[in-house]
Amino acid sequence: xxxxxxxLSRTFVALGRETPALLDVDLxxxxxxxxxxxxxxxxxxxxLLNIVAGFLRPTSGEVVVGGRPVTGPGADRGVxxxxxxxxxxxxxxxxxxxxxxxxxxxxxxxxAIVARYLELVGLVAHAEKYPVQLSGGMKQRVAIAxxxxxxxxxxxxxxxxxxxxxxxxxxLQDELGRIQRVEHKTVLFVTxxxxxxxxxxxxxxxxxxxxxxxxxxxxxxxPEVRDRFAPEFTHYESEITRVVKEEVAKVHE
Amino acid sequence: MWxxxxxxxxxxxxxxxxxxxxxxxxxxxxxLAAFLALWSGAGxxxxxxxxxxxxxxxxxxxxxxxxxxxxQKGQLWVHVVATLERVAVGFSAGAVLALALGLLAGQVRAVxxxxxxxxxxxxxxxxxxxxxxxIVWVGIGEGSKVGFITYATFFPMFVxxxxxxxxxxxxxxxxxxxxxxxxxxLFFRVILPAALPDVLTGLRLGVALSFFVIVISEFVxxxxxxxxxxxxxxxxxxxxxxxxxxxxxxxxGYAGNGLVRVLERRVLRWQHPR
Amino acid sequence: xxALVGVLVAWAAVSYGNRMLGVMAPAxxxxxxxxxxxxxxxxxxxxxxxxVATSLARVAVGFGLAAVGALALGLLAAMCVPVxxxxExxxxxxxxxxxxxxxxxxLVWFGLGEGSKVAFIGYTTFFPMFVxxxxxxLRVDVxxxxxxxxxxxxxxxxxxxxxxxxxxPGIIVALRLxxxxxxxxxxxxxxxxADAGLxxxxxxxxxxxxxxxxxxxxxxxxxxxxxxxxxxxxxxxxLFRWREAGASS
Numbered sequence: 001x002x003x004x005x006x007x008l009s010r011t012f013v014a015l016g017r018e019t020p021a022l023l024d025v026d027l028x029x030x031x032x033x034x035x036x037x038x039x040x041x042x043x044x045x046x047x048l049l050n051i052v053a054g055f056l057r058p059t060s061g062e063v064v065v066g067g068r069p070v071t072g073p074g075a076d077r078g079v080x081x082x083x084x085x086x087x088x089x090x091x092x093x094x095x096x097x098x099x100x101x102x103x104x105x106x107x108x109x110x111x112a113i114v115a116r117y118l119e120l121v122g123l124v125a126h127a128e129k130y131p132v133q134l135s136g137g138m139k140q141r142v143a144i145a146x147x148x149x150x151x152x153x154x155x156x157x158x159x160x161x162x163x164x165x166x167x168x169x170x171x172l173q174d175e176l177g178r179i180q181r182v183e184h185k186t187v188l189f190v191t192x193x194x195x196x197x198x199x200x201x202x203x204x205x206x207x208x209x210x211x212x213x214x215x216x217x218x219x220x221x222x223p224e225v226r227d228r229f230a231p232e233f234t235h236y237e238s239e240i241t242r243v244v245k246e247e248v249a250k251v252h253e
Numbered sequence: 254m255w256x257x258x259x260x261x262x263x264x265x266x267x268x269x270x271x272x273x274x275x276x277x278x279x280x281x282x283x284x285l286a287a288f289l290a291l292w293s294g295a296g297x298x299x300x301x302x303x304x305x306x307x308x309x310x311x312x313x314x315x316x317x318x319x320x321x322x323x324x325q326k327g328q329l330w331v332h333v334v335a336t337l338e339r340v341a342v343g344f345s346a347g348a349v350l351a352l353a354l355g356l357l358a359g360q361v362r363a364v365x366x367x368x369x370x371x372x373x374x375x376x377x378x379x380x381x382x383x384x385x386x387x388i389v390w391v392g393i394g395e396g397s398k399v400g401f402i403t404y405a406t407f408f409p410m411f412v413x414x415x416x417x418x419x420x421x422x423x424x425x426x427x428x429x430x431x432x433x434x435x436x437x438x439l440f441f442r443v444i445l446p447a448a449l450p451d452v453l454t455g456l457r458l459g460v461a462l463s464f465f466v467i468v469i470s471e472f473v474x475x476x477x478x479x480x481x482x483x484x485x486x487x488x489x490x491x492x493x494x495x496x497x498x499x500x501x502x503x504x505x506g507y508a509g510n511g512l513v514r515v516l517e518r519r520v521l522r523w524q525h526p527r
Numbered sequence: 528x529x530a531l532v533g534v535l536v537a538w539a540a541v542s543y544g545n546r547m548l549g550v551m552a553p554a555x556x557x558x559x560x561x562x563x564x565x566x567x568x569x570x571x572x573x574x575x576x577x578x579v580a581t582s583l584a585r586v587a588v589g590f591g592l593a594a595v596g597a598l599a600l601g602l603l604a605a606m607c608v609p610v611x612x613x614x615e616x617x618x619x620x621x622x623x624x625x626x627x628x629x630x631x632x633x634l635v636w637f638g639l640g641e642g643s644k645v646a647f648i649g650y651t652t653f654f655p656m657f658v659x660x661x662x663x664x665l666r667v668d669v670x671x672x673x674x675x676x677x678x679x680x681x682x683x684x685x686x687x688x689x690x691x692x693x694x695x696p697g698i699i700v701a702l703r704l705x706x707x708x709x710x711x712x713x714x715x716x717x718x719x720x721a722d723a724g725l726x727x728x729x730x731x732x733x734x735x736x737x738x739x740x741x742x743x744x745x746x747x748x749x750x751x752x753x754x755x756x757x758x759x760x761x762x763x764x765x766l767f768r769w770r771e772a773g774a775s776s
Contacts, residue, residue, distance in 0.1 A: 015273070055263040055673050072260045075679030085674040089692045089769050099678035102688070130769040150678050259682055266669030267690070269608045280612040288617055309636060374534050377756075378749035381715040382726075385733035386741045390555060461623075468627040469715040473730075480628070484719070487631045495632050503624030510623065 002154060002186045003029035003052065008061035010047050020211035021047045025061070027205070027214070029154075034180060034187045036201035038194065038240070040248045044212025045190045046158055052188060053079050053156050066153045075099060078152035082159040084139040086131040092142050093118070093127040099150030117145040120179060137168040141175065148179075154186040161196065173199055181224060194244060198236045199226055206243050209250045216243050289313060311493040319493035320501070323482075332498070335477040336467060337505065339395065343402025344463040348456060350403065351410035355452075358411075359418025360444070369415075372408060380405035384470055393474040398467070405466045406459040413458065417451025418444060450521055457513045464506040479505075535559065557739035565743045575728075579747065582717065582724040585641065586709045589648025594702055597653055601660030601698075606686075611661070618658060626651035627715050639720045644713070651712050656705040663697025664690060696767050703759045710752045725751075 005027040012019045022044040029035050037045040050056045052063055054073035063070040065077060073079075086095050093114050100110045118124045121141040131139055140160055147155055161169045173196055180187065180200075191197055197204045204218040218240055222232060261269065296312020299305070311319075323329040358365040384401055391397040421444060429443045471480025479498045486495040542558035545551055569575035604611045630647055637643035667690050675689045717726025725744050732740030764771075 014271070053673070053677060054260075055676075057260065057264070073263055073673065073676035075677070077677060079674065079677040081670055081674065083670060085668075085670045087671065087674075087689070087692070089695075089767075098675070098688075102679045102684055132769060132771065146678070152677075156677075259676060259685065262669070262672050262685065263676060266672065267605055267665050267667055277612075281616045284613045284616040285620070287613070288620075370531065370534050374531065375749075377753045378745050379711045379714050379752070381711070381718075382729055382741075382745035382748050384715075384718075385729050386738060386745070389733055389736065389738050389741065464623075465625045465627065468625045469630075469718065472627075472631070473718055483628055484631045487635055490635055492632060492635060495635070499624055499628040499632070502628050503621075506625065507623040 002031040002033070002066060003027070003188065004062075004064040005048075005052070006062050008048065008051065008063065009059045010044070010051060010056065011059045022051075022058075023211040023213050025212065025214060029186060029188060031186050032184045034189065034200060034202045036197035036204045037188065037190045037207060038192065038197050038204055038244065039207035039212065039215075040192070040209050040244065040251045042210045042212075042251060043207040043247065044210060045207055048207075048212070049156050049158050049188060049190050053077055075102075075150055076153040078147035078150055078155045080140070080143050080147050080155065080157045080160045082162045084131070084136070084143050084163075086139055086142055086146075088131050091128050091130055092123060092134070095131070095142055096146045096149050098146060113149050117149045120148070120182065121145045121175065135168075136164050137172055140164065140172060144176070144179070148183060148185070152185075154188065157187065157189045159190055159192070161193075162191075169193075169196075176200060177225070194237055194240050195228070198222075198233060198240065199228060204236075204240060206240060206247070209247045215247065306490065308490050308492050311496060316493045316497045316500070319491070320497040323494070323497075332477055332479050332482050333501065333505075335481075336471065336479045336502070339398050339402065339471075339478065340463045340467050340505075340509075343399040343467075344406055344459055346399070347403040347406035347463075348410055348459055351407050351455070351459070352414055352452065355411045355414025356418060356444075356448070359415045359448070360440075365415070368411075372411060376408055376412075380408070380466060381469055384466075384473065388474055398470045398475065401470050402463050402466060406462050409462060410455040410459045413451050413455030414448065417448035417455070420451070421447045450524065453513065453517045453521065457510060457517075460509045460513055461506060464502060464509065468502065554736065555738055557742050561739040562743045562746065565737070565739045566747075569728075569740075569743075575747070578723055578725050578728045579751065582713050582726065583751075585644045585716075585724065586648060586706070586713050589645040590652050590706050590709045592645070593649040593651075593653040593656060594705065596649075597656035597660050597701070597705070598698070601657050601701075602664060604657070604661045605664035606690075618654060621654060626712060630716055630719070634720045644716050644721065644724075647716050648709050648713060652705040652709050655708060656701050659701030659704065660694075660698050663701060664694040666697060667693045696763075696770065699763055699766070703756070703763070706759070707752065707756065710748070710755070714748060 005025060008022055008025040008027075009020070010022040012021055021042075025044075025048060027048075037048060039045050047056065051058050052065065052070065054070050054077065068076075070077075087098065090098065096117055097110045097114045100113060105113075114127075115124070118127055121144055123138060123141055123145070126134065126138065131142070134142070140163075143160070161172050164172065177200060189197075189200060198220060201220055204220060206215045206218070207213065208215045218236065220236060222230075222236070227233060264270070293312055293314075296307075296310060296315065299310045300307045300312060300315075320329065323332075354364070354368060358368050380401075383404060387397040387401045387404070391400055425443055425447060426439060429439055434442065467478070468480040468483070471478040472484040475481045479502050482498040483495045483502075486492065486498070539559050542556050542561075545556045546553050546558065566575070569578075600614075604614055626647075629650060633643045633647040633650070637646055671689055671693055672685055675685055680688065713724070714726040714729065717724040718730045721727045725748050729741050729744035729748075732738065732744060
């Protein structure tokens with residue numbers, strides 16, 4: 001297993017009050033698998049992702065990625081954030097080659113890799129622009145290229161398309177699907193869009209409302225290139241929606 | 254623990270985890286205690302070994318002693334009152350002028366077009382540079398000092414007041430009008446409350462600035478006041494007196510600031526209901 | 528621009544009018560002509576450039592020293608929690624005391640020479656810059672740190688390649704404000720115990736009853752401040768081109 005999570009729990013303590021966010025989560029992700037974490041607000045899916053990324057420490061349990069236990073962030077786990085989080089003082093090219101610069105890779109090698117990934121996300125013409133000059137969709141594509149160019153073992157994505165409008169969102173979902181068919185990365189993807197999850201994932205893991213546990217796992221048996229209007233697609237959508245609705249109702253009680 | 258470690262930075266950023274109020278209080282007291290200890294140590298050392306005239310680095314108790322001495326002789330009170338009087342009158346005049354003109358300029362284009370250029374011209378000139386002019390015009394008495402404070406505090410308070418009015422969301426006014434508000438209603442019930450946060454911030458700045466400039470005007474041509482006390486101490490190297498008066502001045506400025514903050518909290522209760 | 532001309536005209540009208548009507552002693556209300564005269568005189572005999580240079584030198588050195596200190600300590604305080612906790616109360620303690628209140632003490636400690644002025648400017652500008660710089664560093668977005676760490680950045684990389692560039696705009700603003708404060712206070716500092724500098728020039732105008740000299744000195748000071756501020760702002764804009772909202776294609 002590429003990602004191995006056992007008995008993971010995380011409780012937040014703020015000014016004397018304890019809030020359990022995750023409770024005893026077990027999760028396995030195989031290599032090259034694309035797994036979506038789905039659930040209502042506060043179900044802990046982002047917390048789980050942040051722990052795998054090494055940004056938060058679990059209260060109990062263990063996380064092992066690529067055979068090594070997770071103790072902090074690292075280049076083996078690339079992250080794509082909802083707010084893009086590009087380095088505003090660097091150009092598009094500068095952002096994409098950031099991880100490579102840290103490793104001290106020779107300039108020629110860096111340029112070649114940057115060119116390759118900029119082409120993959122279709123932003124070669126904008127290489128020398130600054131993030132402030134880009135649209136939201138473009139910024140996110142830079143973020144994806146930046147994560148990929150560093151050749152991490154796994155990629156973690158925290159609602160990466162959440163800040164985009166509906167049309168751009170679907171365009172980027174198509175893009176991501178295309179990129180995944182080329183790169184075959186191991187991906188853990190957090191979203192609250194059921195449609196998005198069914199479109200992209202090999203497996204969809206639905207989580208309960210706080211404290212978060214795994215409610216149900218769906219294996220999506222659809223072709224690699226998916227049709228959002230195919231009856232099989234819609235079938236998965238309604239199945240998962242039914243399960244998620246139960247949890248959403250609990251949040252609004 | 255000393256330099257934020259990477260995992261710590263990941264979880265909370267550079268600010269670190271939020272600390273309980275008790276631990277914050279504890280650290281504050283510890284820090285002040287350490288500072289006092291250091292000061293007392295240095296002052297005591299200088300007194301004992303006298304590497305130079307001990308008056309140059311007086312220990313805390315020497316400073317307090319000097320203040321008490323003055324208080325006993327009845328002189329301290331006179332100077333404190335003198336300074337406070339000047340600040341109070343000068344600041345009030347500056348505030349009234351700034352608020353009146355600012356509120357007017359914020360609403361009436363014509364007034365703004367007349368007043369703003371003068372303000373923009375005079376603003377880059379450090380008010381302190383004008384002090385001698387005030388003295389030449391009005392003489393060395395109270396008038397020049399008070400007038401100078403009024404002049405110095407007018408500009409920042411005027412600018413913040415105008416800004417306070419300018420930033421009012423036009424839709425608030427439209428909403429009020431569609432509820433039947435007439436011009437005087439608009440002014441008292443919409444514009445004034447909406448501009449108040451900025452106006453109060455300006456007042457706080459004005460208070461701080463008043464204390465800032467009163468010192469220098471009491472250095473030059475004054476016979477009373479805490480500033481006078483500080484400068485007078487120069488003649489006989491009375492550093493304890495100078496330090497003491499400076500600390501007192503700081504205390505007064507802090508109190509003045511605190512007063513405006515209290516006013517802010519009461520008047521702007523709608524900003525943080527709890 | 529039009530406004531400037533308007534003010535000039537108004538000034539001329541009032542002062543020349545006063546001259547003709549004899550409302551106040553003519554010397555008390557200098558006309559633009561009077562001020563221009565003093566300006567050309569002092570420029571010609573070299574005294575004005577000398578005073579300007581003296582004031583600027585004091586400001587530059589005092590500010591420079593304070594800036595270096597504020598940068599070093601500000602970064603340290605921002606990154607080291609115990610340092611911050613210890614220093615915060617002291618700053619709060621010193622803050623309400625008007626810096627000018629310490630001027631006479633600096634004169635006692637350092638004498639009447641350049642040292643006292645430089646030390647005073649340094650003292651006055653250090654604290655506000657220190658606080659602002661520490662605040663700018665603390666404001667660095669935690670997600671920027673996370674993004675860099677997940678690209679392989681270690682502790683040193685984080686400081687060098689993320690914290691410093693991200694905090695730089697705020698740091699430069701802090702320095703700019705510190706310099707403005709230095710110019711603000713130098714006048715006052717040169718009123719007493721100085722025999723050169725713009726503040727001294729202005730004070731001289733009072734002692735010898737030359738209001739035109741006062742006004743001239745004040746205007747020169749204002750001009751100086753505006754020029755320096757404009758230069759610093761322009762430098763800021765160039766350095767931080769990446770902040771500008773450009774057209775997205």
